[in-house]
Amino acid sequence: MDVPFGKPPVERADAARNREALLCTARAMIAELGTEKVTMDGLAERAGLGKGTVFRRFGTRAGIFRALLDAEEQRFQAAVLSGAPPLGPGADPVDRLIAYGRERTHFLLARQDIARAAVERKGPVPAGGPVFTQPHIGMLLRQARLGLPDPETLAFQLTSALEGPPLVFLSMDRSTAEQRAERCQGDLGALLADGWQTLIERLAGR
Amino acid sequence: MDVPFGKPPVERADAARNREALLCTARAMIAELGTEKVTMDGLAERAGLGKGTVFRRFGTRAGIFRALLDAEEQRFQAAVLSGAPPLGPGADPVDRLIAYGRERTHFLLARQDIARAAVERKGPVPAGGPVFTQPHIGMLLRQARLGLPDPETLAFQLTSALEGPPLVFLSMDRSTAEQRAERCQGDLGALLADGWQTLIERLAGR
DNA sequence: GAGCGAAACGGGGTAAAGTCCGTTTCATCG
DNA sequence: CGATGAAACGGACTTTACCCCGTTTCGCTC
Structure with a gap:
């Protein structure tokens, strides 16, 4: 029986940076377009990242x-x-x-x-x-x-x-x-x- | 000022028939696949109708x-x-x-x-x-x-x-x-x- | 500072809802 | 009946969330 999570394997630096960027971009888009209009593709593009990244980060x-x-x-x-x-x-x-x-x-x-x-x-x-x-x-x-x-x-x-x-x-x-x-x-x-x-x-x- | 709806222009025969067919097909699909798996395309195809028809009938x-x-x-x-x-x-x-x-x-x-x-x-x-x-x-x-x-x-x-x-x-x-x-x-x-x-x-x- | 395994990235691919518009069918009226 | 206008039809098209997987980057170790 092993301890499940000795350490929650600390987030990688690039990942953290990208998450910040995405959240920040999201806030901006919400402010100027409303939540409705925030799309995954749109967010990814505007943040200068790939769509896959957005999903990896937030799942949905x-x-x-x-x-x-x-x-x-x-x-x-x-x-x-x-x-x-x-x-x-x-x-x-x-x-x-x-x-x-x-x-x-x-x-x-x-x-x-x-x-x-x-x-x-x-x-x-x-x-x-x-x-x-x-x-x-x-x-x-x-x-x-x-x-x-x-x-x-x-x-x-x-x-x-x-x-x-x-x-x-x-x-x-x-x-x-x-x-x-x-x-x-x-x-x-x-x-x-x-x-x-x-x-x-x-x-x-x- | 005119009366809005003298008659709710009675549904056309083909429309009524198709609605029945769609509802019936929908029930069947729900029973055998669950509500999750009922898709507009699937329903239309299985009922032998066009997708446009399904949307015209039910909107959403x-x-x-x-x-x-x-x-x-x-x-x-x-x-x-x-x-x-x-x-x-x-x-x-x-x-x-x-x-x-x-x-x-x-x-x-x-x-x-x-x-x-x-x-x-x-x-x-x-x-x-x-x-x-x-x-x-x-x-x-x-x-x-x-x-x-x-x-x-x-x-x-x-x-x-x-x-x-x-x-x-x-x-x-x-x-x-x-x-x-x-x-x-x-x-x-x-x-x-x-x-x-x-x-x-x-x-x-x- | 080079190598290595794991994690993150990118973007093309899929599925499904909803839209559009040219075509067909219905009901009515002459 | 046959014309005619309205309503219904069909299916291609668009948009979006979400998946996949080959490629890149990170962080660690020696």
Whole structure:
């Protein structure tokens, strides 16, 4: 029985350089064309690299966007895992749930285009987000001791309620959402965050 | 100002015949290859028609699956709009909410492959489902007079909690879900239905 | 600083969705 | 019936994600 990964065989210098170049070019293209128009060929050409390289680096189109989100996602998760309460550990679980949802809503909404482009269209879960969100919500639900029959499943559904709107269901033409936001004199983020809070508070019987 | 559609210019005979043929062929191909492997070219060829015809008929790949679901979806909606309580009108709104979610869960799960293939990967909402589900949930939430600050947004999020798992988030390799189902000695449908019920009951303060 | 194995690169190749437009077929009306 | 305009058809064409594999570069070792 051997240790699987003694060292994650450190990335080669050229590879690292190219990844930077690609991410940088990607950001530029997104800024000037929008995520829709970023194509693998286009990106490769504009970065002065081969198409094969792009795929080797990111595996899939969505992979590029995931990579772009990665640094921020790390910071977000760090804030949750070891930051200040109520988002971080230490606060009451229900308060943490509320804080998590509010924060996550704004996080996703602020990066909606890229986040949406980062969801893999085939294969497993919309990667990245849910992978962290679901277990976290599950843990907090259990800690909160709300007498729920099946916290796991509920965590699954709450994850969907939280990330679904920004990631998937909000793909409805933006107008609908924005219209409602205007009618309610609040931005969409606030609406969703408040909705989440309501959901959790009721769930907790407050 | 003229009346927009005096008559929805009745479908031409050949068009109707071809649509049947295509739907029929599609069903056959799904049964024997799975939804993944159903391609527009393949379908056209196997039905002995041109590719252009397939697109004219269904607009998009997802459109085929939507068409396949359509009849059943109609029946489902009819049961909700004018069937027997508690799914249909007449029962207490909260009971209707619970019934709706339970029924919808099973409906979607029983057709998961096709339902998933029917979601449009670009453009507006995952068509079909949410378009009906969201307003319906919204209506029931309002009727229930639960003192919710913003039933509309909540309806949006609950729709995501309800349809997200079967349609999107459950794309996680089936194993995960099934493992949990086994561990909990219940099928996934029951788990999700119970989860939904819990969510609504707590929301209603029961 | 030359050799070597592994990793990265490049870009042509494939498959599948979706578009276009010239041709064919249908339903209607004289 | 036969003409006629609208709708449907077909299949070549375009675009893109993703694959493959021969070639190049890197980093290490002696």
